[in-house]
Amino acid sequence: xxxxxxxxxxxxxxxxxxxxxxxxxxxxxxxxxxxxxxxxxxxxxxxxxxxxxxxxxxxxxxxxxxxxxxxxxxxxxxxxxxxxxxxxxxxxxxxxxxxxxxxxxxxxxxxxxxxxxxxxxxxxxxxxxxxxxxxxxxxxxxxxxxxxxxxxxxxxxxxxxxxxxxxxxxxxxxxxxxxxxxxxxxxxxxxxxxxxxxxxxxxxxxxxxxxxxxxxxxxxxxxxxxxxxxxxxxxxxxxxxxxxxxxxxxxxxxxxxxxxxxxxxxxxxxxxxxxxxxxxxxxxxxxxxxxxxxxxxxxxxxxxxxxxxxxxxxxxxxxxxxxxxxxxxxxxxxxxxxxxxxxxxxxxxxxxxxxxxxxxxxxxxxxxxxxxxxxxxxxxxxxxxxxxxxxxxxxxxxxxxxxxxxxxxxxxxxxxxxxxxxxxxxxxxxxxxxxxxxxxxxxxxxxxxxxxxxxxxxxxxxxxxxxxxxxxxxxxxxxxxxxxxxxxxxxxxxxxxxxxxxxxxxxxxxxxxxxxxxxxxxxxxxxxxxxxxxxxxxxxxxxxxxxxxxxxxxxxxxxxxxxxxxxxxxxxxxxxxxxxxxxxxxxxxxxxxxxxxxxxxxxxxxxxxxxxxxxxxxxxxxxxxxxxxxxxxxxxxxxxxxxxxxxxxxxxxxxxxxxxxxxxxxxxxxxxxxxxxxxxxxxxxxxxxxxxxxxxxxxxxxxxxxxxxxxxxxxxxxxxxxxxxxxxxxxxxxxxxxxxxxxxxxxxxxxxxxxxxxxxxxxxxxxxxxxxxxxxxxxxxxxxxxxxxxxxxxxxxxxxxxxxxxxxxxxxxxxxxxxxxxxxxxxxxxxxxxxxxxxxxxxxxxxxxxxxxxxxxxxxxxxxxxxxxxxxxxxxxxxxxxxxxxxxxxxxxxxxxxxxxxxxxxxxxxxxxxxxxxxxxxxxxxxxxxxxxxxxxxxxxxxxxxxxxxxxxxxxxx
Numbered sequence: 001x002x003x004x005x006x007x008x009x010x011x012x013x014x015x016x017x018x019x020x021x022x023x024x025x026x027x028x029x030x031x032x033x034x035x036x037x038x039x040x041x042x043x044x045x046x047x048x049x050x051x052x053x054x055x056x057x058x059x060x061x062x063x064x065x066x067x068x069x070x071x072x073x074x075x076x077x078x079x080x081x082x083x084x085x086x087x088x089x090x091x092x093x094x095x096x097x098x099x100x101x102x103x104x105x106x107x108x109x110x111x112x113x114x115x116x117x118x119x120x121x122x123x124x125x126x127x128x129x130x131x132x133x134x135x136x137x138x139x140x141x142x143x144x145x146x147x148x149x150x151x152x153x154x155x156x157x158x159x160x161x162x163x164x165x166x167x168x169x170x171x172x173x174x175x176x177x178x179x180x181x182x183x184x185x186x187x188x189x190x191x192x193x194x195x196x197x198x199x200x201x202x203x204x205x206x207x208x209x210x211x212x213x214x215x216x217x218x219x220x221x222x223x224x225x226x227x228x229x230x231x232x233x234x235x236x237x238x239x240x241x242x243x244x245x246x247x248x249x250x251x252x253x254x255x256x257x258x259x260x261x262x263x264x265x266x267x268x269x270x271x272x273x274x275x276x277x278x279x280x281x282x283x284x285x286x287x288x289x290x291x292x293x294x295x296x297x298x299x300x301x302x303x304x305x306x307x308x309x310x311x312x313x314x315x316x317x318x319x320x321x322x323x324x325x326x327x328x329x330x331x332x333x334x335x336x337x338x339x340x341x342x343x344x345x346x347x348x349x350x351x352x353x354x355x356x357x358x359x360x361x362x363x364x365x366x367x368x369x370x371x372x373x374x375x376x377x378x379x380x381x382x383x384x385x386x387x388x389x390x391x392x393x394x395x396x397x398x399x400x401x402x403x404x405x406x407x408x409x410x411x412x413x414x415x416x417x418x419x420x421x422x423x424x425x426x427x428x429x430x431x432x433x434x435x436x437x438x439x440x441x442x443x444x445x446x447x448x449x450x451x452x453x454x455x456x457x458x459x460x461x462x463x464x465x466x467x468x469x470x471x472x473x474x475x476x477x478x479x480x481x482x483x484x485x486x487x488x489x490x491x492x493x494x495x496x497x498x499x500x501x502x503x504x505x506x507x508x509x510x511x512x513x514x515x516x517x518x519x520x521x522x523x524x525x526x527x528x529x530x531x532x533x534x535x536x537x538x539x540x541x542x543x544x545x546x547x548x549x550x551x552x553x554x555x556x557x558x559x560x561x562x563x564x565x566x567x568x569x570x571x572x573x574x575x576x577x578x579x580x581x582x583x584x585x586x587x588x589x590x591x592x593x594x595x596x597x598x599x600x601x602x603x604x605x606x607x608x609x610x611x612x613x614x615x616x617x618x619x620x621x622x623x624x625x626x627x628x629x630x631x632x633x634x635x636x637x638x639x640x641x642x643x644x645x646x647x648x649x650x651x652x653x654x655x656x657x658x659x660x661x662x663x664x665x666x667x668x669x670x671x672x673x674x675x676x677x678x679x680x681x682x683x684x685x686x687x688x689x690x691x692x693x694x695x696x697x698x699x700x701x702x703x704x705x706x707x708x709x710x711x712x713x714x715x716x717x718x719x720x721x722x723x724x725x726x727x728x729x730x731x732x733x734x735x736x737x738x739x740x741x742x743x744x745x746x747x748x749x750x751x752x753x754x755x756x757x758x759x760x761x762x763x764x765x766x767x768x769x770x771x772x773x774x775x776x777x778x779x780x781x782x783x784x785x786x787x788x789x790x791x792x793x794x795x796x797x798x799x800x801x802x803x804x805x806x807x808x809x810x811x812x813x814x815x816x817x818x819x820x821x822x823x824x825x826x827x828x829x830x831x832x833x834x835x836x837x838x839x840x841x842x843x844x845x846x847x848x849x850x851x852x853x854x855x856x857x858x859x860x861x862x863x864x865x866x867x868x869x870x871x872x873x874x875x876x877x878x879x880x881x882x883x884x885x886x887x888x889x890x891x892x893x894x895x896x897x898x899x900x901x902x903x904x905x906x907x908x909x910x911x912x913x914x915x916x917x918x919x920x921x922x923x924x925x926x927x928x929x930x931x932x933x934x935x936x937x938x939x940x941x942x943x944x945x946x947x948x949x950x951x952x953x954x955x956x957x958x
Contacts, residue, residue, distance in 0.1 A: 001083065006142040006152040009223040011037040011065075012086055015115070017078070025078035034079070034092060035115055036068040041226035043263050044123040046179040047288065048303020052295045058303065061177055063263075066119040066221070067109040068136065068154075069095040087140040094135065097128040097170045099196045108173045121226050122258060122265075124176045125187045130166035130194075130213040133159040153222040166213040167230065168194045181268040181288035181306065185394075189252025190214070193234045201243040208240045214256070225263015232256040241273065241281075242465060244393055251393035254283050254313075265304060266290050274310070275396055276370065277356070277389035277405065277455065278337055278470050281314035284349070284390065310344045310359065310390065324462015324469050327501040331456075331471040333433045334374035340383070341371050355395045356404040358421055359388040367421060376432040378441060386424035386453065391466060401468040405455045412495045412517040413452040413474025422473075424451045433475060434496070434513045436544070437505060443544040444513055446477040449491060472496070474517065480634060481548040481624070482520045482539065493517040497541060511544030515551070547624055585652060587643030589619040602626075609641050612680055614656040617641050628664070636663040649786065649818045651683030651691075676700045684777075686788045686816035691717045692777060711752060716775060718790075750779040753789075770809075771799040785817040795825065806832045820857070827852040843877040858898070868894035886913045904931045 001010040015033035017024040026032050045060040070092035072079070079085050079092075097116040104110040108126060109118040118126045138154035158165040169191045176184040192199055194214060199207045217229040233255045236244075244251040251273040259267040268288040276282050288306045295301050318336045321328040346362040359368040369385035376382060391401055406422045415423060426448040437443040454473035458464050474495045482490055494514040505511055519538035539548045608616050621640040628635055638661040644652045660676045677699045684692040695713020744751040753776030761768040774791040791813040793799040800809040808830035815823040828851050835844030854866040869892070876886040890909045896902065907928040914921050 001086075003083075003142070003152070005144075006149045007223050008142075008152040009039055013037070017072075019081065020078070022081045023078045024081055026072070031114070032072040033095070033115065034070045034072075034086070036070070038066050038068070038221055039223050039225075040064060041066050041119060041121045041221055041263055042123050042260065043225060044177075044180045044182070044265070045304060047181070047306050048291075048293070048301065050293075050305075052293050052301040052303060053297070056295070056301060056303070059177070059179060061123055061180070063120040063123045064108065064173065066121070067115060067117060068119075068221075069109070069115050069117045071095050084140040087138065089136050094129060094132070096130065096132070096134075097126075097168070101197060102171045108171075111170075118170065119221065119226070120173055121228065122182060122187075122260075123180070124173050124184075125169055125190065126171045126173055127167045127214070128170055129156060130168040131159070134165045151222055151224065153220045153227075155221075156216060156219040165216045165219060167216055167219065168196075168213045170195055181265060181286070181304065182270065185250040186253055186256070186270050186272070189250065190232065190256060192252045194232070202247040205243070207243045208237065209252075210234050210236070222262060226260055227262055228258065228260050230256070230258045236273070238465070241393070245396035245465060248394055248398055264290070271311070273393045275391040275393065275466055276312075276339075277391060277401060277466075277468075278370075278372070279317045279465055280312060280337070280339055281465075282390065283311045283313060285309050285311055286349075307362075308347050308349045310347065310388075312339045312342055315339045315342070319469075322461075322463050324458035324460075324464045325471065326456060326459060328504075330434065330501055330504060331473075331496055332469075333376055333431060333451075333472055334382075335377065335379075336375045338373045338375075339370065340373055344368055344370075344388075355400045356389055356391045359390055377435045378432040378445070380430060380432060380445075382426060382429050382431050382448075384424045384426050384429070384451070387421040389421075396465065397467045399467065401466055402455055402457065405468070407454055412493075412515075413454065415450065415452060415474070415476060415493060419452060422453050424453065426450060428478065433472075433477070434500065435504070437511050440544060443511070446475075446479065448475055448477050450476040452476075475514075477514070479542060479548065481542075481636065492520065494542065505544075510541070510546045510549060512541045512549070513544060514542035516540045516542070519551070520548075546620065547622065549620065584647040585644045585650065587619075587645045589643065605639060609639060609658045609660055612656060614654060614681065617643050619643050633664055637661070638663075649685050651685055652681070653683075655679065655681035655683075674700075684786060684788065687821050688720045689718065689814065689816065690788060690790060691719060692788060693717070711750070714752070752777050752779075767800075767802045769800045770797060772797075785819050787815060787817045787822065789813065789815040795827070798827070798829075805834055806830070821855065822857050824855040825853070841877065841879045843875070845875045846873070848872045863897075865897040866894065867896075868892065882917055884915045887911070901932065905929070 001008065001012060013035040014024060015035065016027050016030060017032050017034070018027040040063040042063040043060055044063075046058045048056060048058055070089055073091070073093055076091060079088075095114075095116050097111050097118065100111050103118075103126070104113065108120070109115050117128050119128070121127055135157050136154045137157050138152065142152070143150040156165045156167075169187075172184075172187045172191060176182065176187060191197070193209055193211060196211045199209055201207055212232065212234055214230050214232045217231065218227060219230070220227045232253070234252065236251060236254070241251055254271040254273055255269070256271070257267065257269040258265075265288065267290070268286075270286050272284040272286070274282040274284045286306055286308050288304050290302055291305045292300050292302050293305075316336055316338050319325075319329055319332045319334060323329055323332075325331055344359065345368070347368060348360045348362040348365065349357070351357075359370075360366065361368050367387045370388040371383070371385050373381055373383045389401070389404060395401065406419055413419075428447045428449055430445055431448045432442070432445045433448070434444045436445075451472050452474035453470055455468040455470055458467050458469050462469065474493060476491055476493050478490050479492050480490055482492060494516050497512045497515045499508055500513045505513075516539070519540035521538050538550060540551045541549045543549055605618065605622065608618055618639060618641040621638065621642075624637050626635050626637075639659070641656070641658045644655060644657055646652045656679070658676075658678045662674050679697045680695065682694045682697060684694070686692070693713070693715040694711060695715075697711045699710075753774070755772060755774040758771040758773070760770070770793060772791075772793050774789070774794075776787075776789045778787040780786070791811070793811040794813070795811050798809045798811040801807065808828065810826065810828040812826040813823065814821075814825075829848060830850070831846065831848030833844070833846035836842065849871050850869070852866070852868045854864075856864050858864050871889075871891045873889040874886070876884065878884040888909075888911045890907075890911075892908075893904070893906045895904050905928070907926065909924060909926045911922065911924040913923075
């Protein structure tokens with residue numbers, strides 16, 4: 001039917017009706033229908049690219065024709081055959097689609113073999129009116145006003161009692177092309193929530209759906225397309241939403257609005273159900289409007305433009321033991337998170353159906369930062385912003401959240417440029433990172449600069465809506481206890497302590513709850529501690545009971561004592577007296593020592609370190625911070641009195657070691673450090689030859705003053721081959737570091753000792769001259785070994801002994817260190833001389849013999865040995881001073897060994913000199929021979945032939 005005046009275009013089909021004159025009557029008993037087909041009611045188009053031009057083109061798609069189905073009531077035998085009669089639908093019964101499911105195969109308006117009212121609006125969505133009281137209203141004849149005819153149209157009206165007409169989506173007619181304001185999943189969701197069809201989850205259980213129809217403020221069909229204003233809004237409880245998520249299905253829309261004019265979109269709004277990566281429900285709102293835009297050539301183009309933002313209908317979410325964490329929620333500092341913003345700014349979304357994506361601001365392209373307020377474990381509010389990962393409902397349980405989130409790999413969590421989307425800046429806000437220790441509020445609270453988030457798989461039975469739960473993988477906190485040692489004023493990057501995650505504070509004696517990613521070296525230079533000890537321990541564990549500790553002290557041992565090997569690792573570079581590793585001298589540390597730290601008051605600590613009793617200890621180093629009076633700053637104190645034992649040359653059986661370091665950080669930013677160290681009862685044993693006993697060695701350094709070093713109670717005892725020297729103790733000072741001795745202190749270390757010259761002794765024909773005893777002790781501040789040197793006279797100034805015609809002399813020196821014997825050197829010379837003068841003739845003779853020995857450690861750690869012996873004979877004769885004859889005979893034999901090579905060298909010299917008046921002549925004859933030894937002893941392989949060895953072994957074969 002065509003009527004050009006008002007552009008009426010209809011196609012009318014008859015079912016079970018026949019013509020009888022000017023009427024249509026039933027052809028047979030049963031259903032009789034009048035089917036009215038209208039042209040397509042919707043043209044969908046994509047968004048207009050910007051900036052537009054006059055030649056801009058966008059893809060557009062037309063809907064299929066729509067059908068309005070009417071049946072004749074039982075008391076009505078027919079209708080008139082005129083156009084006016086066929087357009088009079090007031091007595092006819094509108095036939096909507098019953099709740100039967102999808103259309104018959106190959107059709108879009110046949111349900112159960114009967115054609116029903118289906119309007120394809122919008123594109124690919126089939127609508128029908130939802131109640132039998134709805135009706136279509138229109139004029140049968142053209143409406144003309146001032147010579148102009150109104151476009152023919154028919155409008156769906158609600159019940160006469162009032163109310164908007166209701167529409168139900170019964171099915172989709174094919175797949176929706178991409179790039180349009182509506183997505184296929186949107187149409188499917190409208191069908192699910194209006195059709196009253198049952199929906200099932202992956203386990204075959206029904207999903208409860210509200211099934212509310214669309215409300216049509218206007219639904220007008222015309223030959224040029226529909227002018228409509230539709231609105232739908234649906235609720236979905238948590239159980240039903242979880243069923244969609246767990247089934248991997250897209251949850252249906254939360255709301256839908258659509259306004260068209262003559263089949264062209266004017267406004268489309270969809271609210272898709274999403275999640276924040278925090279677990280909050282979110283709605284992705286997409287609004288598409290037709291906008292009139294001026295093109296470059298001045299023409300006006302009317303195209304569609306889309307804008308996207310997010311709304312947060314669920315501002316709060318809680319976390320805890322039932323969330324599904326691997327460690328009962330201990331990895332999450334927050335009890336809950338509250339979203340402080342209800343609507344985001346406009347966002348840029350390229351493909352909302354592609355899976356999880358980070359929200360990006362449309363205007364700047366920067367990440368949108370979600371403002372949240374967290375409630376920590378003590379109820380403290382902490383506000384911060386964090387990047388937002390938006391998760392479609394269909395992606396909530398397929399593992400894509402974990403795949404989309406920037407993980408900390410490898411552990412521990414990092415804070416680099418690639419981790420920006422996982423980091424939230426807290427800017428120093430106080431946060432209880434874990435639950436507080438029982439009865440100790442605030443014990444786990446820190447100023448936090450940043451949190452490094454991550455996600456982990458939800459555990460079995462967890463009530464979190466997503467398959468990945470948010471947790472804190474790391475943090476950047478301020479720890480005052482390491483403020484003087486760590487760069488950045490005490491800022492350290494930490495992670496949850498592994499023991500705390502596994503057990504909480506149960507069976508956690510130290511209350512350790514954080515582990516530093518990079519242990520902080522408490523590196524006190526040796527000169528700062530007077531050379532006594534350099535406890536360069538690396539602290540890594542932040543505890544609630546004992547402050548900051550090395551890792552070994554925070555572990556839970558299976559025995560009553562802390563594991564020695566683990567404790568040694570904490571002091572792997574610590575040194576005592578610059579040469580003895582603290583790992584070698586540390587004694588056992590009882591497990592209770594860690595828990596006892598929390599009960600130690602400052603006065604008790606002072607009492608322990610002042611006590612000289614080696615049995616009263618502070619086995620675990622204490623690092624404490626306290627505020628100074630009147631807000632003048634903070635004092636950092638590191639104090640330690642460990643259990644120690646002997647090692648190597650250092651005897652510590654009755655010794656006590658104390659190190660007390662204090663650093664004051666004032667408000668003006670200046671650091672002032674004072675260090676006090678004391679070692680009592682020290683014994684130094686050198687190669688079984690000598691023992692140095694020091695009753696007390698102390699060091700005190702204060703700001704602005706010279707280091708004060710005091711060593712007292714030194715006693716030197718010779719042992720073994722040198723024990724005879726103890727008989728000379730009456731000649732030595734009672735206190736080697738007492739009056740008359742010397743102590744030199746410089747940046748290299750401490751040098752102490754004495755040099756005692758014994759007066760010459762002459763009794764008759766006996767004479768002893770130039771005898772001196774020397775002893776020296778060197779304690780370096782750095783890694784050089786301790787050295788002890790003892791000498792009897794010196795090589796350059798030997799002692800001299802004479803008895804009548806016989807005489808001799810010599811010297812002896814010995815130097816030992818913590819590495820062993822460094823040098824042994826000595827020489828002894830002896831002989832006799834006689835002369836005779838008869839006036840006319842005179843003459844004399846002398847015979848001298850000597851031995852020299854030297855043993856010295858070389859650079860390769862081996863020993864060089866030199867042993868020499870010699871004999872020298874001299875004689876002379878002079879007659880009247882005119883004729884003289886002299887003869888000298890010298891014989892030397894030496895042995896030298898260096899490394900693996902040895903040499904024996906012999907040399908003999910005979911010299912004869914004759915002088916007569918003014919004439920003289922000297923003749924010398926020298927003979928020298930050397931014999932080099934093998935580099936070393938022959939090896940076993942060099943001594944035994946392979947065949948002989950095989951024969952030997954086979955003799956024992958079974």
